[in-house]
Amino acid sequence: MTQSDTPHLVLVDGSGFIFRAFHALPPMTSPDGVPVNAVYGFTNMLARMLREHVGTHLAVIFDAGRHTFRSEIYPQYKAHRPEPPEDLRPQFSLIRDATRAFNVPSIELQGWEADDLIASYACAVRKIGGTCTIVSSDKDLMQLVGDGVCMLDPMKQTPIGLPEVEKKFGVLPEKVVEVQALMGDSTDNVPGVPGIGPKTASALINEFGTLEAVLAAAPDMKKSKRRDMLIEHAEAARISRKLVELACDVPLPEPIEDLRVRELDKLTLADWLESMGFRSVLSRLGVSHPAGAHAHRVAHATAHASINGAAQTAATPAPSESTPNAALLAAPYSGYETVRTAEALQKWVSAAQEAGLCAVDTETDGLDPLNANMVGLSLATAPGKACYVPLRHEGTLEEPAGEQLSVQAALELIRPLLTDDTTLKIFQNAKFDLLVFDRAGLDYASITAVDDTMLMSYAQSAGLHGQGMDELSTLHLGHTPISYDSVTGTGRNRVPFAQVAVARATEYAAEDADVTLRLWHVLRPTLRTNQALALYEQIERPLSPVLAGMEKAGIAIDRAELGRLSEDFAGRMAVMEKEIHAAAGREFNVASPRQLGEILFDEMGLKGGKRGKAGAWGTDSSVLQDLADQGHDLPEKVLAWRQLAKLKSTYTDALLRQASTEDRVHTSFQMAITTTGRLSSNEPNLQNIPIRTEEGSRIRQAFIAPKGKKLISADYSQIELRLLADVANIPALREAFALGQDIHARTASEVFGIPLEGMDALTRRRAKAINFGIIYGISAFGLSRQLGIPAGEARSYIDAYFARYPGIRDYMERMREQARAQGYVLTPFGRRCYVPTINEKSAARRQYGERQAINAPLQGGAADIIKRAMVRLPQALKDAGFSARMLLQVHDELLFEAEDHEAKAVAALVRNIMESAAELSVPLVVETGIGHNWAEAH
DNA sequence: ATGTAAAACCAG
DNA sequence: ACGCTGGTTTTACATA
Structure with a gap:
């Protein structure tokens, strides 16, 4: 030194x-x-x-x-x-x-x-x-x-x-x-x-x-x-x-x-490193080391641990890492044309047909395609070559919008292009634009030869990144498009798109079409290299117009009944609120968890409170239920109040607000949100309508079939457990499903070694909790909390389960390994589900990634199956001569509306199609129901 | 005034 | 930290 x-x-x-x-x-x-x-x-x-x-x-x-x-x-x-x-x-x-x-x-x-x-x-x-x-x-x-x-x-x-x-x-x-x-x-x-x-x-x-x-x-x-x-x-x-x-x-x-830094005693150090099993440190220090043991990592640890992060596993290159060809990057994102005449538009349509493909984008005055009006549309025929057709721009005195084609005229000019099945129309989120065209007077079902860059991307990178156009553009093209906010302004400065100056609108809207076209050029080849082409062509792309039809159809509600429920809930809440204030000794906002926590734990001095991250008292239903079980009155009343408040604000009031003048509610299905391939539903979310409680099911009763019709519900029975039995190849589970046995009772019998006949309810419940726990990537802690038993007991259940079904443990480990090595896991139909947190250093986040990896093939496989059925169903109904319509999808359930007289036949057909949507080593079973309302049909 | 995080709770 | 996937409402708070 x-x-x-x-x-x-x-x-x-x-x-x-x-x-x-x-x-x-x-x-x-x-x-x-x-x-x-x-x-x-x-x-x-x-x-x-x-x-x-x-x-x-x-x-x-x-x-x-x-x-x-x-x-x-x-x-x-x-x-x-x-x-x-x-x-x-x-x-x-x-x-x-x-x-x-x-x-x-x-x-x-x-x-x-x-x-x-x-x-x-x-x-x-x-x-x-x-x-x-x-x-x-x-x-x-x-x-x-x-x-x-x-x-x-x-x-x-x-x-x-x-x-x-x-x-x-x-x-x-x-x-x-x-x-x-x-x-x-x-x-x-x-x-x-x-x-x-x-x-x-x-x-x-x-x-x-x-x-x-x-x-x-x-x-x-x-x-x-x-x-x-x-x-x-x-x-x-x-x-x-x-x-x-x-x-x-x-x-x-x-x-x-x-x-002062001292000399190393290499022998002492080598001995100690050896005793700890840190052979990698030994060699890095250049200290000679005796042969011997090395650090043994426990089963769940990644084999790439290193504080330098040098040995992180590399995920398979995402599509983002492919290099777009030079022409795509070279062309400027500017110099777009504003199209104001029939002649000019005709030239663009011809150019598109000559090229055999084009990107199409619509601009509207709102985000809900069922209520939004077309303000303009754009076309791109080659990278850097795009136009914007203003249709409903308003302009100002200083800056008039200028000559514009009418929506009618533009639609007639573009109709031959949209319905021409030899020219590919490329959209980013086609479902939205299809519905916009439909509302403007061009039947969405007549639009053929459609590609969708959002779905092309989703089919190969779900969970890796978002699928919005701006994000994809930045990622794949290295270009960040003009933001919508910068065009319309934000907050109270925001103006409707129709009031945006045409020149600015052209820069923005034509660029969107241009970007969509360029994205297609990037994503199209990677679909094949990532083995997602079949998934995209056979499932995601054809599903888009099916969902468009479902959204457009909507589902009828009983306005009067929802109104009565709202009134009923409001009245009962008012009574409860008075009682709650009386029990608390003062008035407070019952809806405020923080105020409630102060009342319960600070003022009334109740025990059993837990503080959350922010230091606030936790008052969720499990906490309140515990207090209620100890005999306290107030928590029980708050629980009841909360239930009604939830139902009123989220369901009865909201549905009345959202329903159309025809008394139907139209949800929007999101196709590229979830990490597993599931759909999601919003504005309003019709995938979480209550059912589990008496009060909740009254809301489901308000979803009805119009006069002369019936609702038909068809749901897959135990689809994720069936997938588990198939994917993990568990003979006992496969046999149980093949024989049509009660799967939870059979599990209880296998795991606890008791006869199937006369299985008691409690034991079956425990087996059921384990079955579901497996699907979610169970822990002893989670199971113990679910069942209210000590963690040690839960542990022994899980051990017994794995001992009886070693294939499930193998499956779980396989998924963890795959996710670690590749960054994603696959569903049985080849859908990639990325698990970005799988190699994180934080144990908690890594274990979260492991659970995702275990769950995704099952949840995603089920999503693939129901999507396959959905793609086939509209045509099958039509071919059979039924006027029945598919209205909703709720992950493992489909809901239809059919004429009274054809309801039974429709149910049989639906069941048939759904059960044959996939060929597994276990049968798929679908249960159907028919009723005047959703509660009855389910 | 407007946007966002956290808490709570609805569904499969 | 505590089983997976979502969405909506509310309060409470930070920022314009």
Whole structure:
């Protein structure tokens, strides 16, 4: 080591590092079975510090004990900290072993936090003219940055200097304590001033300079909640400042000169690394190592753990990484034509037909295609070559819209193009434009030869990124199109598209068509290379006009009945509200969970409250139900009130508002939202109409068939479990389905070893919960909570389940492996479901990714199957001579409207088509029902 | 005034 | 952190 006059002291925040590494790294164990992931991360980091010899002096600083001067002045300080997790506890002493093995001094001092020691060493080294690097990402240490002191993020290996501190706190390091005093810190229980967050705090400090100056200025501020809070909580802020300010004058347990970087004792180090199984560290250090054991990672850990992140698995290149050809990138996104005459439009139509393809886009005065009017349309025939046809622009006195074709005239000119099945029409989200044309007078069903870039992208990248045009353009073309907001303005400056100047509208709208066309050129080849062509051509693309028809049809509601329900709910809520206020002892907003929490747990002093992330009391239904079960009156009443409030606001009132003058509600199905291939429904969401409670089912009764007709419901029975039996190839489950047995009872019989005959309800319920749990990627914790049994018991159920059905465990592991290796899993029909979080460092997020990977093929496979049936059904109904219409899809259920006299025959046909939509190793079973309303049919 | 996050709860 | 996939409403708060 070189001697140097100006020491450079590296201080490693050992305590901070342990927690961060523990949560960031996958679980792993040493050869003798002790969890060591945090130790491994620490060892790697320390090795790196020594290898890159960033400093002349080095020490690792630890916390010592829980009691410090901070808990003296504020007993709640860090009081809510839970005990460290079980897997972390044995690692604390191992990390101290690591410092010894590396011959690095470790320093701690009773009564002081590591942060204070670090601050004191930093001050001391600065005083003697040296420099200091603090290896930590703890924001509390950022106040020390500057003047020879900098920080280094130990995981990301990125420096934290003045710019980073300023970005984080909005002020320079010397003002950080002032900001922290105002904003507080919930993780350490530093109170701060309520209602003041990072933004407000830094704004105040930048204005007044110090906490004291802010507090002094508070009484003169304009009257506001903020002013009152500053005055009321001034003392809390002063205490907070004392809590966050680090002590610079702690006596140094080791003089700085003793911290000079020491020689490694390679044998000691190699021995220790060997005992921990850290062979990779050994070889990286260039220390010769004896042959032997290596780190054994537990079953669920990725094999690519590394704090450098160097060995991340690479997902298969997404379509985004394909290189668009040069012509696509070269043509400018400008120079578009405004089309104002029949002749000009005719020329564009001819050009499109000559090219054999074009992109089409419509502009409207609204986002609901069933109520929006066409304001203009655009065509693109080649990259960079596009036009806009204004139709309903209004213009102003200074800037008249100029000559425009009528909607009628334009439609007649473009009809031959749209109905020409030798010219491909490319849309981004075709369903929307189809319905816009339909409303304008051009039957959507007559539009042929359609491609949809949104669906082309979704079919190969669900879950990887959004499928909006702007996002796809930025991703694949490297070009960000003009935003809609910049054209129409936002907030109260927003104008309808019809009032946008035609020249500006042309730049925007023609570009959209141009971008759509270019996206097609990029996505078309990748559909094949990503093996998504069949999925797109046979499922997604043909489904689009089917959904358009369903949205257009809508479903009839019983307006009078919904009105009565609303009244009924309102009346009962009013009574309950009075009772609730009486029981609470004062009036409050029953709809406010926060106020309710204060009443229950602060004022009434009830026990059993849990605080959420933001520190607010949790008052969800499980909490209230627990309190009700203890005999408390108020929580039970609130539960009942909430149920009615939900039903009224979300369903009865909203449906009455949304229904058309013909008393039908028209949902919108989103085709490219979910990560699994499911549809979603919104405005209104008709996929979550209540059914599970008595009150809720009254709302379903208000969805009706018009006079002379019936509703028919057809739903797949246990489709996801059938897929599981098929995909995981579980003989017992397959047999049960083949025999038409009660699948949950059969599971109970297999797993608990009791006869199928006379199965008791409780045991069956447990088996059912496990079956569903498997589909969702179960944990013992989750199952225990679901069933209200101890976690240990739940664990033993799961073990018994896996012992009986080892194929399911294999399936789960296969999906985890696939997701890790490729970044996605596949449904049985080849749909890719990306799982972007699968290789994350945080254990929680990674496990979430693993559950997604297990669930997606089942949920997505079911979505594929019902979509296949939906694509076939309209034609099948028509071919059979039925006038019946498909109205809704609810994931495993389809709802139809049919003439009274054909209802039974329609139900039989529907069942047939749905059951034959896929050929699995287990039968698909569909149950149908017929009724005057949805509740009856289901 | 307008936008957004968090909490709560509806469905499969 | 705590089983998967969604959407809507409300409150509470930050920002224009």
